Amino acid sequence: MATARRGFLSALAAVLLSSALLDAQEGGARPAQVAGCPSKSSEFIVCAKAKAAAFTPPRNPDGTPNMNGAWNPATANGSQNIEDYKGDAFLNPQVSLIVDPPDGRVPYLPQYANTRQDNWDHYIDPIGVCWLAGVPRQVYAPRGIAIVQAPNVFAFVGEFAHEYRVIPTDNSPHIGDSIRLYMGDSRGHWQGDTLVVDTTNLTDLTWLSISGHFHSDALHVTERFTLVNADTILYETTLVDPKAYARPWTMAMPLVRFEKGHEVWEEPCIEADHDLPELVREHKIWQGLMPAR
Amino acid sequence: MPRTADGKPDLNGIWQALTTANFDIQDHAAAPGVPAGQGIVEGNEIPYQPSARARKDDNFRDRATLDNEAKCFLLGVPRTMYAPFPFQIVQSPAYIAVFSEYAHTTRSIFMNSEHPSGPIEWFMGDSRGHWEGDTLVVDVRHFTDQTWFDRAGNFHSADLHVVERYTLTTPDHIQYEATIEDANVFTRPWKISFPLYRRKEKNARVLEYECYAYDHEERARRGELGPR
Numbered sequence: 250m251a252t253a254r255r256g257f258l259s260a261l262a263a264v265l266l267s268s269a270l271l272d273a274q275e276g277g278a279r280p281a282q283v284a285g286c287p288s289k290s291s292e293f294i295v296c297a298k299a300k301a302a303a304f305t306p307p308r309n310p311d312g313t314p315n316m317n318g319a320w321n322p323a324t325a326n327g328s329q330n331i332e333d334y335k336g337d338a339f340l341n342p343q344v345s346l347i348v349d350p351p352d353g354r355v356p357y358l359p360q361y362a363n364t365r366q367d368n369w370d371h372y373i374d375p376i377g378v379c380w381l382a383g384v385p386r387q388v389y390a391p392r393g394i395a396i397v398q399a400p401n402v403f404a405f406v407g408e409f410a411h412e413y414r415v416i417p418t419d420n421s422p423h424i425g426d427s428i429r430l431y432m433g434d435s436r437g438h439w440q441g442d443t444l445v446v447d448t449t450n451l452t453d454l455t456w457l458s459i460s461g462h463f464h465s466d467a468l469h470v471t472e473r474f475t476l477v478n479a480d481t482i483l484y485e486t487t488l489v490d491p492k493a494y495a496r497p498w499t500m501a502m503p504l505v506r507f508e509k510g511h512e513v514w515e516e517p518c519i520e521a522d523h524d525l526p527e528l529v530r531e532h533k534i535w536q537g538l539m540p541a542r
Numbered sequence: 543m544p545r546t547a548d549g550k551p552d553l554n555g556i557w558q559a560l561t562t563a564n565f566d567i568q569d570h571a572a573a574p575g576v577p578a579g580q581g582i583v584e585g586n587e588i589p590y591q592p593s594a595r596a597r598k599d600d601n602f603r604d605r606a607t608l609d610n611e612a613k614c615f616l617l618g619v620p621r622t623m624y625a626p627f628p629f630q631i632v633q634s635p636a637y638i639a640v641f642s643e644y645a646h647t648t649r650s651i652f653m654n655s656e657h658p659s660g661p662i663e664w665f666m667g668d669s670r671g672h673w674e675g676d677t678l679v680v681d682v683r684h685f686t687d688q689t690w691f692d693r694a695g696n697f698h699s700a701d702l703h704v705v706e707r708y709t710l711t712t713p714d715h716i717q718y719e720a721t722i723e724d725a726n727v728f729t730r731p732w733k734i735s736f737p738l739y740r741r742k743e744k745n746a747r748v749l750e751y752e753c754y755a756y757d758h759e760e761r762a763r764r765g766e767l768g769p770r
Contacts, residue, residue, distance in 0.1 A: 310547030317634055380755045381646060395650070397632050397639045399546075399554045404632045406639055411616075411648040413641045415630055415748065422745075430750045432646075454759075512652060515664045519645075519754045520615045520688075531769055534762035 279324055279344075283503040284481040288324050290346045291353070294501040297483040298475075306442055306476040309398055313418075314442045314476050316396045316403075319511045320504040322484070325389035328382075330460045331355070331500060340460060346389075348485075349499040355462055356495045364538075368461030373532040375456055378525065379518035381412055381431035383455025384448045384470050385486040389502060395513040403437055403444060410518035416446055423449050429466065431455055446472040453537035465492035465538045480506035493538060543676070544713050546633060551676050551710040553631045553638070556741040556748060559624040559718075564611075566694035567624075567734060582624065584733040588696060594727045601695025610689055614645055614753035616665035618689025619682050619704055620720045620734065622647050628741055630748045638671060638678075643748045651680055660684050663700055678708040699726035714740040 280288050286296035306314035329340045333353055336342035345353030357364070376382050382390045392408040401419040406412075418437040426449075428434075434450040448470040456463055473485040482504040489497045544552040562570070562579025569586050572578035590598060601608055610617055617625055622642050629642040640649035651669040658668060660683070667682040682704040690697050703723040711717050716738040723731045761767045 317637070378755075378758055380758070381750075381752065395637070395639075397634050397637055399632050399634060402554065402632050404639060404641070406648055406650060410646075412646055413639070413648050415632065415641055417747070424745065424747065424749075428749065431752060431755070432750065434747075454755075513650065515648070515650075515666055517616065517665055519613075520610075520665055525758070526767065529767045529769070533768040534758055536759065536762055 279326070280505075283323065283505060284477045286477075286503075288503065289344050290324070290501045291348050291351075293324075293503060294348050294483065294485065297477045297481070297503065301442075301475045301477045301483060304476060304478055307479060311400045313398065313439055314444075315398070316444075316474065316476065316482060317398055319393060319395045319507040319513050320482060321393040321507050322389035322502060323505045324502050327391040328386055328389050328458050331458045331462055334460070346500040346502050347498060348501045350496070355457075356498055358493060358495050361463075361493060361538075364463065365461045368456070368463060368535070371533055372461065372535045373529055374459050374461070375454060375535050376410065376459075378528065378534065379410055380454060382407070382409065383431055383457075384414070384433045384435065384451060385472055385488070385500070386455065386457055387412055387414055387432065388472070388484060388486070388504070392516070393507060393513065394504075403446075406513050408513045408516050411515055418444070423447075426450065433470070442475065444472075444474040446470075446474070448472070454535065456535070463493065463538055464488065464490050467492040474504075477503070543710055546635075548635050550633075550635075550673055551678070552633065553678065553708060553710065553716065554633050556628050556630045556746050557716060557738040558628040558741055559626075559736055559738055561624050561736050563624040563734075563736065564621065564626055564692055567692045567696055568694070570694070582734045582736045584735065587732070589729040589732055591727060591729055594697075598695050598697060601690065601697055603695075605693055605695055609693055609695070611693065614757070616647055616689065617644065618665055618685065619649070619667050619669070620706065620722075621689065621691055622649065622666070623706075623718060623720075623738070624736060627751060628746070628748050641748055643751050645751060645753060657681070657683050661700075663687075665689060667702070667704065674707075676709065678706075680706040680708070682706065697727065698722070698724045701726050711737075714742065 286293050309315045326341050330343040331346045333345040334343040347353045390409040395406040397404050403416045405414045414432050416435040416437040424434045429452045433448040435446050435448040437444050437446040451468045453466040468490040471487045475483045477483050484504050485501045487499045546552045562577050563582045565576045568581040625644050627643040632639045636653050638651040649666050651671040653671045662684040663686040664684050668684040669680050669682045671680045685702040687700040701724050705721045707719040709717045718738050719735040721731050721733050
């Protein structure tokens, strides 16, 4: 458990100064296999779906699959990158989390072909100044999440910067379109034993990775959570954003149950010793995709 | 009384205090920007040690810069429970989460388990819960000395120990009580109590109040942050 207990400052240094590798502190080295499946996303999703179809999940008293507990996005590398990446002095190697399109690349509109690189070169990752991670990044942000379920509610607690998301699963409608939230407005429902979460009302002030992947305020996210076995969730997320992407695209990855007794603890962020002008001396604050760049 | 599947009182829902205690937990007259209010302290007396009372007066004088709320930092326990923002309780048998709208404050209440050994300094402390009959009792330790009880500068040290009691008195009211101990600051334990009201709006949800991010955005727009 101790490896997951680094203070925020070590993560902050890695995120902001890009000088330290995050590897093992995000829950251990990347596993080659998860739940008897290859951990590479494009292979994991096929194998995990077959296993999930044959698995009868443990259930809560209300009959929903029981996903309570602490979970590690073991192949996500602390959200350093989401595409294939060979690794360099700043970011670890990454195997793409993208399963569609098949090339494993984010299908940006042509006018944004260079924007991710520009973000990396000139802007600070918004979570580096303690802004909320957004959706879907919250699920695969550093140090894992706890899931807590109650009747008609599914909630996440992230250790990273004590971020949370509460998802009503009672068929209630989204909030009004003019209310925009870093974490959006999430509504869920069960399709068989899969929780399907629909998230709208997002801003363009969050990223998808330290490396600068981005979206606009038109982002609409669909997530699917399915137990593959008692200790593994297949997590799938599809992003639709006609202002930023040429087509919908999908990531998939395993969430692996932490060892018994693992508790997600408080990690302050803005409360840590934090000299904002110093942090943004070389990189600008991201103000969203739409303003003239 | 509504109960969960395991027979405990069902505290799930969105709740909010309707006191003026975030301004001052003691009785206070109105002042510009401050509504008058009757306090939440039993007997209205906070038993400060003499040196601590002087510090409280200094805090009050410098509250515009020293109070965590002015910095958009976490408010700690018990202040989060009477800050003027709604919070949602999500209750499972082993773990109860409390999610406040203020700066995405999260409290994790681990049931029937021991505090980790300290010293650990957490803004929200370490919360361990158990049921005494139909009352949820939460023991909270491992605090920082950086949170206050209110905008009036009432304060504690890192040795603060809070024991909270949550009792559902109707389906829509929780009676909240907390006993506060801190041998570095107070001469004896003291108590606060107030009701929590269920938010009944049909579309109620906890939204976001990300105060420091709004401040960053505004300063960035004005060109005060970023490379020259």
